Amino acid sequence: MTSDRERLKVTSKPLKLRVESEPYVIFLGRKFSTAIDVFDLKTRREYYLIIEAQSLSMPLKHLIDVEGGLRELVIWLNKESDDKRAKYEVELA
Numbered sequence: 001m002t003s004d005r006e007r008l009k010v011t012s013k014p015l016k017l018r019v020e021s022e023p024y025v026i027f028l029g030r031k032f033s034t035a036i037d038v039f040d041l042k043t044r045r046e047y048y049l050i051i052e053a054q055s056l057s058m059p060l061k062h063l064i065d066v067e068g069g070l071r072e073l074v075i076w077l078n079k080e081s082d083d084k085r086a087k088y089e090v091e092l093a
Contacts, residue, residue: 008038008047012086014078016041016093019070023051023060036060036070049077055087063092 008015021037026048034057035048051057064070074093079086 005037005046005048008040008049010049010077010079010088012079012082014076017049017075017077019073019075020046022070041074053088056090059088059090063090 008017017038017040019036020039023034023036025032026035027033028050033050034052035050038047038049039045040047051060060070063073063075067073076089076091076093078089080089
């Protein structure tokens with residue numbers, strides 16, 4: 001996982017993503033972080049996404065509970081604004 005993937009930077013522009021993994025732990029910098037692998041359906045590129053923010057992890061947890069997992073789900077993902085601390089918005093595509 002993430003061997004050749006870049007980290008996905010999320011902005012206020014909606015991204016249509018296919019989730020390619022369940023959550024896993026990755027060592028970044030000097031700490032462990034939780035991530036998922038995603039595929040951007042528009043650019044056809046693979047990324048990993050850090051999912052530690054509460055506004056991102058809570059909707060993803062809800063999808064796990066309802067759908068039985070994240071793998072193969074197609075979602076729309078963006079932030080409310082381009083502010084660094086803006087909340088994430090997640091919905092099924």
